Amino acid sequence: MARMTFAEAARRALAEEMRRDPLVWALGEDLVQGGIFGQYRGLAQEFGAERIVSTPISESTIMGAGLGAALCGTRPVVEMRIADFTLCAMDELVSQIAKVRYMFGGQGRAALVVRMPQGMWRNSAAQHSQCLEAWLTHIPGLVVAAPGTPADAAGLLKAAIRSDDPVVLLEPKNLWTAEGEVPDDVAPLPFGVARQAAQGDAATIVTWSACVPVVEQGVRESGIACDVFDLRSLWPWDEGAVVASARRTGRLLVVHEAVTVSGFGAEVLARVVEALGPAGLRAAERLGAPRAPVPFSPPLEDAMRISPARVADAVRRVAAR
Amino acid sequence: MARMTFAEAARRALAEEMRRDPLVWALGEDLVQGGIFGQYRGLAQEFGAERIVSTPISESTIMGAGLGAALCGTRPVVEMRIADFTLCAMDELVSQIAKVRYMFGGQGRAALVVRMPQGMWRNSAAQHSQCLEAWLTHIPGLVVAAPGTPADAAGLLKAAIRSDDPVVLLEPKNLWTAEGEVPDDVAPLPFGVARQAAQGDAATIVTWSACVPVVEQGVRESGIACDVFDLRSLWPWDEGAVVASARRTGRLLVVHEAVTVSGFGAEVLARVVEALGPAGLRAAERLGAPRAPVPFSPPLEDAMRISPARVADAVRRVAAR
C-alpha cells in the first residue's frame, strides 16, 4: 500500500501494463509531454515515441485509428483529453468501435480503451465540463467504467486494457489530484462489481465517479447509516448488489454529477423499480444536475454541483419516507 | 382534411413555412434532388438553390453552418439525412448549438431545426438504424420532438421552425410512407403536449415516434382499455398528463424502439415514480430493444423490433399486476 494521487495511480497502472504487454500503446494529443493531467508523465521516455504517440488535433482519427490498430491485433489506449472532445469522434466510437464485432459477425474485435476524463473541473464552463456516461451506457458494445478512487483508477485501467471489449474509462477531472491508498500490486478489477463504501439499513445510496467522495462525506454528515455503493462500472453494473440492498432498505437514492434528465440514475432507478416492483420500495429518488449547461462563474457553478450538504439533505429526506 | 403520407405532410409544412418566412431555408445532402425520402421534392424548383441547398458530404459543416446562419438571423432547417450521421456532427450539435445561448449569456440564439430521421427501416443494419432520442433529451438547450403521425409531422415541423430554441426533430424512418389525415391548415403544435390516443383505466401506456401505430394496435389486440399517450415531444414532455393518468391507473408501461438501457423510457418511469412515490403505483415497466446493435437479417431484425403482439403481452402483464 502506498498513498498517491489518482493521476499517479493511473500512470503507474498504464506503465505496468505497457511493460507486461508490448502490444499496448497509447495515442492522443500532447502525450509525449505527459498528458494534460500528468497521467502519461515519463512514459514516452520509457516506451518511446512509437508507443506513446503524440498526435495532431484530429479526434476522429485518434479514435478511428485506435479501432484500426485494435483490428490488427494491438491494444491501443485512446486518449481523448477530455470527454467533451469525444463529441468530435462520436461516429468512430458509436458507429464503428461499438458495432464492429457485431456487424461483422464476430470476425474482429475492438479490444481498446478510450479514456475520457469528464465532469466539472473548477470553472471550465459549458464546453469543458460535460458528463456523458449515460450516453455510453445506451450504446450496445461498450463497457463503461467510472473510477472514483485512485486504487480503482488503477484497477479499472488495467482491466480495461486487458479486456477484449472496447472499454470507455471515464476519469473524473476533479479527482486527478485526490489522494488515496493504492495496493503495491494492483490487480485488474472485474467489471460489474460495486464497492460498498458504507453499510446501513436506512437507505441504499448509489453513486460513482467524482461524486464518490462527495456522497461518502454527505452520508457521514447526515448521521444516518446507509448502504453506499460506488458502482465503479456503469455497464455492466452491479444490479445484484443494489437490488439486494434496496430490497432490505426499501429506499433508493442515486446521486450523480451529470444532468438528472435521462442520466444514468434514471436507468438505475428504473431497474430497481422493475426488479422489486414499485410496491417493494418506500422511496426512489435521484440527485443530479439541473438540465442546464455548466456556467463559468464560481457561485453559479457551485449552484449546479452536488455538495455533501445536498447529499445529506437528500439522504434525510429519503430516509424519512 | 386530406389523407397523405408522412413525407408529403412534412414536405407541405416546410413549403408553407418557406412561403411564410423568407428567412427559412434548408441545407443538407441531395436536397435539390428531393431528399432521400422525398420530403424535399419540388422545393428547389419553387424556392431556388439559395434556399434549398444541396451540400457536400460534410456533416460537421452542415450542422455548424446551420448555427452560424441562425446566429445571423436566418432560420435554417438542417437536414442530417439519417440520425446516425448526426454522430459525425455531435460537437456542433451538443457543444455549440445547444450551449450557444447560455454560454454567451443570451447574446445569441440558435433558432434552427435539426431533422434527423431515425430508427429501423427494413434491414438497414447497425449503422443506419439507431434511435438516439435519449441522448438528446439529456442535453440542456435542446428541444426534442418526435412525431408519430403525418399530422404531427407537419405540426411539429412548423412549431420547430418557428421556435427560437434549437429543435431536434426525430422523424421515424419507418413511417415516411405511412398515411394519415392531415388538416388543410396545419397549425404549429405546442411542445410538451401529448396526444391521447386511447382511454381506459387499466394502465397508462406511453410511447412516441415509430412505436405509435405499433402500440395503438397492440393495445387494441390486448383487448384491455388503457390510457395511451403519444408524447409527440420528449423535451419538454407532457409529464402532467402522464402522471395524472398513472395516478388513476396505478400502472405505467413505456414503449419505445430505442435500446431500453438508458433509453428515454427510464426517464419517464423515474419521473412518474418520483412524482407519485413508488407506493402510488402497482406496476412500472419498460418495453424497448435489447442492448444489442440492430442486425441485418430479417428474422434477426424482427427479433429486436417492438411488435403489436409484444405490446399486447406487456399490456396484459402490467394490467394483471
Added chain:
Amino acid sequence: MAGASNETARRIAMLRDMARIRAFEREAVAAMRAGEAPGVVHPSIGQEGVAVGVCANLRRADRITSTHRGHGHAIAKGADAGAMMLELHGRAGGCCGGKGGSMHIADFTVGMLGANGVVGAGIPIACGAAQAIRLKQEEAIVACFFGDGAVNRGPFLEGMNWAALYRLPVLFVCEDNGFAAFTRNSAVTAGGGPAVRAEACGVPATVVDGEDVLAVDGAAADLVARIRAGGGPQFLHAKCYRWEGHTGTDAAAYRPAEEAAAARDRDCIGRLRAALEAAGVAATEIAAIEADAEAEMASHRAAAMAAAWPDLGAAFSDVQDSGAPAWPA
C-alpha cells in the same frame, strides 16, 4: 516467353476477378429487386477495374478497408463469394453471420477489414491498421478505398495528414465515379480535386484511368512497391463511372442517359477482353471465364435462397463479453 505468358496469366486472372465481381453484383441487384436480398445494395458495376487493378498487387497479409460499395473490393481481395451472397440474403453461413448485409461485408481471413456504411470512415481505420502493422513489425500494407464524395468529409484531411506524418504503409484509393449519391460530386467540391488535396497534406498522388485495369494495375504496382520499400503513404486517384444508380433501386434520373451509355463503351472488362484477344488469347477461353463467373454467382444466389436463416440467438451474440445482453424474455 515465360514472362509474357506469366503476364497473360496475370491478366486472365484479373479478367476473371472483374467478371466475377460483375456477375456477383448483377445477381445481387436482381435479388434485391426481386425482394430476395433484403435491404439496399450499392453496385460497383463499371468500377471493377479499380478494385481488381489495386488488389492484384496485394498479398493476403495486406489489409483493405472499404466502403458501402464494397463487394468488388472484397472479391478482389479474395473473399469467399458464396459466403458474401449468403450474407446479402441475411442467411446462416453469411460472412458476417447475416448480421451485416451488403453494407457491412467483410472477410477478415483475407484481410478485408470491412465495408462501411459511413462515408470516409475507413480512412482513420486504415491509418490505425498501418500503425499496428508497424508496431508488430509485420510485412504488410493497407489499401484504403473510398469514393470521391469522401474527400469532402473531415476524416479525409485528418487521415491524409496522419498517414504522411507517421509515414504509414497505406495506399489510399479514391474511386472517383463522379457522383455522391444523387448529386454530381463536382457540384459540391471546390478546388483541384482529390489528388491535390492529398498532396497538400503530404501524400504523393497519382491519377489514373480507372476504367483501364491495366493502367490501374501498373500504377498500383508502382505505388505499392514504394510503400513496401518504406516510402510512406501514396494516393491513387482513379477516375471511373458508376453504371447503375446509387443503389439497386435508383434509376439515376439525375444524369443524361448518354453519359451512362458512353461509360458503358469504356467498359473496363471489355477493354481487357480486347487486349487479351489482341495478345492471342482465344475468344472462347474468355467467354468461358465469363460464363464460369456467371454460373458461379447464379449458383451462389440459388444456394443463398435455399439456405437457412440464422439462429435467432445470433441477434444477441457477439455484442460484448462483459455486460452481454440476455436473450429477451
Added chain:
Amino acid sequence: MAGASNETARRIAMLRDMARIRAFEREAVAAMRAGEAPGVVHPSIGQEGVAVGVCANLRRADRITSTHRGHGHAIAKGADAGAMMLELHGRAGGCCGGKGGSMHIADFTVGMLGANGVVGAGIPIACGAAQAIRLKQEEAIVACFFGDGAVNRGPFLEGMNWAALYRLPVLFVCEDNGFAAFTRNSAVTAGGGPAVRAEACGVPATVVDGEDVLAVDGAAADLVARIRAGGGPQFLHAKCYRWEGHTGTDAAAYRPAEEAAAARDRDCIGRLRAALEAAGVAATEIAAIEADAEAEMASHRAAAMAAAWPDLGAAFSDVQDSGAPAWPA
C-alpha cells in the same frame, strides 16, 4: 498631407488597440495567477498584430468567429473591455453574464460571435454566418480566426471546401504561432502547411508576417476588398509566436528560452512604435497611449474585483424557452 496624417492616425489607432490587448491580457494573466480570475486564461501576447491588423479592415456590421485565445479578437473588433474583464472574473455585468468566462468571450453587439473552446469549431459557424449574410443581402463579411493546430481537424477541410464552393464572403485567418498546446505543431503536421491546404480546396491564400501589423493590415485590406467585391473567400496565413505558455499557468518548458526571447525582439508593438517614431510621432505621445491602455485595464481589473457576483438565478436562465429548467428545490 491629410492622407499621411490619416494614415498616421490609423496606425496610432492600431497601436492603441494592440497596447490595450496586451495590457488586458497582462492583467488577465495576473488575475488568474492571483486566483482572482477563475478558470483558465489563454493569452495571445505577442500575437496582437494579427487581430488588430485584420480587424482594422472590418466594419461594425462584419462578424468574426474566434478561438479559445480570443481576447485580442474581441478587443480589436470593438468589444467592451470592461465587460470582458468582468466576464473573466465571473462577475455580474460580464459580457456573457459571467456564464462564459475567458474561453467563451463574445460581444454580439460588435459582431464578435464568440470565442470557442473547441479547436476549429468556428470554421463551420463562419461559413453559415456568411450564408445568412448573403441570404439577407446584408453588406458584410465574416472573418474567421483559428490557430495552426486547427488545420489538422476535419472541419478545416470541410469549411474551406464549403466557403469556396458557395463563394462565401469569409476571410479565414490562420494565426500560426507554431504550437498546438504543448506540442510544436510542425511535429504533427505534414505537407505544405495551412496555405497550401486552403488552396487545395479552392481558397486563395496569402502568407504574411503576423508580427508586423502593417503587413497584416496591408494584406487584410487587399483580401477584404476582394471579398467585398464578391470575389469569394480568402485565406490569410499569419506567422507569429505565442510569448506566454499555452495558458497562464504553462511555463512552456517544451521550448528553448532563446526562441521565445527572439520572438520578443520581433514584438509587433515595438515595431509599430518604431515605425511611428520614425514617422515623427512623439515618443511621449506613444508612451501616453501605452500608459492609458495599462491604466484602463488596471481599472477594469479593479472594478471586476469590486463587482458583485451574478444573481444565482443566472445559472438557470437562457437555457431554452420550451422546457427550461426550474430553479432547483
